[in-house]
Amino acid sequence: MGRRGRNDHPRSRDQPGGWVEIRKENAAFEEYYRAQNIVPEPEWNTFYDACRETLPVTFRITGTSHHDALQVRDTLVNEYVPFLKNITWEGEEVQPPSQLPWYPDGLAWQIKVGKTVIRKSKPFARFQRFLVVETDVGNISRQEAVSMIPPLLLDVQPDHAVIDLCAAPGSKTAQLIEAVHAVPEPTGIVVANDSDHKRSHMLIHQVKRLNSPNLVVTNHDAQLFPRIRIDDHQQDSYLRYDRVLCDVPCSGDGTMRKNINVWRDWSIHNALSLHQTQINILNRGLHLLKPGGKLVYSTCSLNPIENEAVVAHAVREWRGKVRIVDCTESLPGLVRRKGMTSWKVMGKDKQWKDDAAVDDIRASCFVHGDEAELGIENCMRIYPHDQNTGGFFITLLEKAAETAGDAAPSGTLKRKAKLEDNDDEHAESDKRAKPDESDPVATLPEEPTTSQATATAAAIDRQPLLAKKKERLPRDANEEPFKFLPPDHPAIENCWSFYSIADDFSRTSLLVRNATGEPVRTIYYVHPRLQPVIALNDTRVKFIHAGIKLFAYQKTLEGSCPWRVQSEGMTVLYRHIARKPGDSVRVVRCGLDTLRTLCDFTFPKFNELEDKEFLDQLLALTEGCVFLEVDPGTGDKPIVFPMWRGRGSVNLMLPKQDTAELLLRVFKVENVGDDGKKKTELTRLTETTDITPADTESEAPSTADQTETDLEILI
Numbered sequence: 001m002g003r004r005g006r007n008d009h010p011r012s013r014d015q016p017g018g019w020v021e022i023r024k025e026n027a028a029f030e031e032y033y034r035a036q037n038i039v040p041e042p043e044w045n046t047f048y049d050a051c052r053e054t055l056p057v058t059f060r061i062t063g064t065s066h067h068d069a070l071q072v073r074d075t076l077v078n079e080y081v082p083f084l085k086n087i088t089w090e091g092e093e094v095q096p097p098s099q100l101p102w103y104p105d106g107l108a109w110q111i112k113v114g115k116t117v118i119r120k121s122k123p124f125a126r127f128q129r130f131l132v133v134e135t136d137v138g139n140i141s142r143q144e145a146v147s148m149i150p151p152l153l154l155d156v157q158p159d160h161a162v163i164d165l166c167a168a169p170g171s172k173t174a175q176l177i178e179a180v181h182a183v184p185e186p187t188g189i190v191v192a193n194d195s196d197h198k199r200s201h202m203l204i205h206q207v208k209r210l211n212s213p214n215l216v217v218t219n220h221d222a223q224l225f226p227r228i229r230i231d232d233h234q235q236d237s238y239l240r241y242d243r244v245l246c247d248v249p250c251s252g253d254g255t256m257r258k259n260i261n262v263w264r265d266w267s268i269h270n271a272l273s274l275h276q277t278q279i280n281i282l283n284r285g286l287h288l289l290k291p292g293g294k295l296v297y298s299t300c301s302l303n304p305i306e307n308e309a310v311v312a313h314a315v316r317e318w319r320g321k322v323r324i325v326d327c328t329e330s331l332p333g334l335v336r337r338k339g340m341t342s343w344k345v346m347g348k349d350k351q352w353k354d355d356a357a358v359d360d361i362r363a364s365c366f367v368h369g370d371e372a373e374l375g376i377e378n379c380m381r382i383y384p385h386d387q388n389t390g391g392f393f394i395t396l397l398e399k400a401a402e403t404a405g406d407a408a409p410s411g412t413l414k415r416k417a418k419l420e421d422n423d424d425e426h427a428e429s430d431k432r433a434k435p436d437e438s439d440p441v442a443t444l445p446e447e448p449t450t451s452q453a454t455a456t457a458a459a460i461d462r463q464p465l466l467a468k469k470k471e472r473l474p475r476d477a478n479e480e481p482f483k484f485l486p487p488d489h490p491a492i493e494n495c496w497s498f499y500s501i502a503d504d505f506s507r508t509s510l511l512v513r514n515a516t517g518e519p520v521r522t523i524y525y526v527h528p529r530l531q532p533v534i535a536l537n538d539t540r541v542k543f544i545h546a547g548i549k550l551f552a553y554q555k556t557l558e559g560s561c562p563w564r565v566q567s568e569g570m571t572v573l574y575r576h577i578a579r580k581p582g583d584s585v586r587v588v589r590c591g592l593d594t595l596r597t598l599c600d601f602t603f604p605k606f607n608e609l610e611d612k613e614f615l616d617q618l619l620a621l622t623e624g625c626v627f628l629e630v631d632p633g634t635g636d637k638p639i640v641f642p643m644w645r646g647r648g649s650v651n652l653m654l655p656k657q658d659t660a661e662l663l664l665r666v667f668k669v670e671n672v673g674d675d676g677k678k679k680t681e682l683t684r685l686t687e688t689t690d691i692t693p694a695d696t697e698s699e700a701p702s703t704a705d706q707t708e709t710d711l712e713i714l715i
């Protein structure tokens, strides 16, 4: 969190020679956007000054349980914000954190405080501690304010099929998943795709905390995203999506407030060479969209060539079948400007161009004169000086409900649509789509911007895909196949009877990740709607993540049930524990006092437990995993944790960050060590079957990028 003004000159270390100083100025940027009239001339200086100010930190309170998110918000509002008011630092009043007025339920916040204040002011240091602990467990996620807008406009419902075509590193995917999980057992699914393999793994890492069995991650060029079969018997039955997000690769010049390299690297070249890729991704998205469905096209660029020109081209080509939605009434409080209906085109030689015949600039870059008629004013531009954000562009499109015939576009895209709608879609990539591979590698800022580098990589990636059209897709050595278990597999029978799992919990969508198809270490669960998605398409779609870990193998328990419940599968499974009289239910209940003991001590022995009622319940059960149901004492629903009932001791199976969060938020313990470790005075690890918290093993080792992310360092 910094408060460096525009007169400071930040440094960048991405030069081979080490640190270089970057001035927040760029004459070409200024000339270009001034000539475009992106703001009225009298407003230019205010706009340009704001572009050079450091961006305030913004974050979102996240989580697939809305109830839990509201609790975290209330803790912030009631226990931290009041102490951050009326603080002065070096004679100036420090602004307390404030809610973004347009974000629903007050779940998004902005902080404008310098690092020194954070370090030296006790209330702010305490607040920072809260942010770090909540970020560690995924309850708080740093995200640029403008980046939160597209998923909100999509209005995702819990039964929707949603695809995020350019998803990494996943901030918006997380919002889509949360929207699907607005009810306890949603039937909706989210397909998150990115063409960059490494970034796809960053995405997996980012959304993992949401523990969604309704998510699948794929690794494809979005321009050619394959159709997904959903019915084995009907050849023509393909998945179509209620909602599509095209947050496309762009020049990223709207991120200039946090990505200082924009000032050094800006050139018109970036926008021109991404334009066709952006058109192709949007077009593919429109094909995948259901009649009546909604699609958001967004960029973090200010450039009309990447924005209005792309949208206008698509709406022109899909004329009558796709319309731009007027969002004036959505997100009250969000200041936005209308889409531009006229702009100028500059060539790579930095000369203004009059028509498409010159310099190989695509006709779609130019104004056609029908922009107002196409409704381009309904596109939305977000400017830095309007509400202290980055620059952004968003358009909500709606596909007409199906009419007789089909909803294929007219004109040039029609030929492509025809090709895409037959099974040979990959064979006929749009030749125009090929990005300029000579493009310089642009910057990759910390949050959702991308570069030509990625677009170029996508173009290169596409080649093997075309060549291997009819073959199995190549998999990385560490990405094992997804194999579904037969519902009557002995391991499943064992788990179902040991944990008294009710028949309403599907046994058909349990899978393993190894070539033999036998459960060896982990059994995963995906929502039943994803079962055909994966099973019928695994040779043509490159799935790289699906499912949550439900059970892990525990060798020492052979003879009983060697499958222990994993914490990420806890909530899903808990809802389906059979409660009929006579079921040997592995549920143990306690109050907050006992929970506190379990947070403070590892493996307390039975004879050290003061809560005799709790002990009696434990003694009535055999060794193994149990569900701990804690009464919060507020009349609220119980909180559930996985717990280990050992031979003579018990242990809460929570990752250490979760324990730290629990201690801070529920028990107001503010001095937990940085690692959130339990005290160890009572630790006795003598029992051979006692185990450490589950969650540490992985059948297919994750290649998730371990570099520092926004999640790890909030301020």
Ligand SMILES: C[S@@+](CC[C@H](N)C(=O)[O-])C[C@H]1O[C@@H](n2cnc3c(N)ncnc32)[C@H](O)[C@@H]1O
Residues within 6 Å of the ligand: 147, 165, 166, 167, 168, 169, 170, 171, 172, 173, 193, 194, 195, 196, 199, 220, 221, 222, 223, 247, 248, 249, 250, 277, 447, 448, 449, 450, 454, 455, 458, 459
């Ligand atoms: C603006 S970023 C997306 C940010 C993301 N939506 C978020 O909110 O975290 C664009 C992404 O598109 C990916 N990308 C670039 N070209 C692509 C293509 N042809 N197909 C799919 N993804 C692509 C990049 O790897 C990058 O992760």
